[in-house]
Amino acid sequence: MNSSEPTAKRAIPLTELNRIIRENRTAEYKSSALDLGMRPTAFGIGTAAWSWNDQPAQVINPFGTVNGGFIGVFVDELFSTAIGSVLEQDEWAMTAEVKISHLRPLRPGAITGNARMLRRGRVIAFLEAEIADADGKLAVRASSTWSISR
Secondary structure (H helix, E strand, O other): OOOOOOHHHHOOOHHHHHHHHHOOOHHHOOOHHHHHOEEEEEEEOOEEEEEEOOOOHHHEOOOOOEOHHHHHHHHHHHHHHHHHOOOOOOOEEEEEEEEEEEOOOOOOOOEEEEEEEEEEOOOEEEEEEEEEOOOOOEEEEEEEEEEEEO
16 A cells, blocks of 8 residues: 555554554554644553644644644544553444533644543443643643443
């Protein structure tokens, strides 16, 4: 497959993707978010850390800040990789609910995010995430509920 193709076209099976997350193999992680410059920096059991240092022009709104929809993509990557680390071989999960609170605008530049699982049951999980700007100031806080299936 041509390496210039979008990342989404190089998708890997979910079981392998979750193994990559569990084993903290961030360099092997595949997602279409990588095409926007978002990068995983660390995966742990029930946790994930990402950075987004170079935002492309198309994600900047007319006010010169990062468009909230793209922040939503960043949040989704944080949550999906945090929960992916705790799923068993025959499990998969999907977002049931998400809330994103924008506390301050995010200007283009270094953005970091961290997510953690608060609680995991048999069929539901609760997660939270925070995103900070280049100065380390909290800019976004998010919470999410995930449905787990077999």
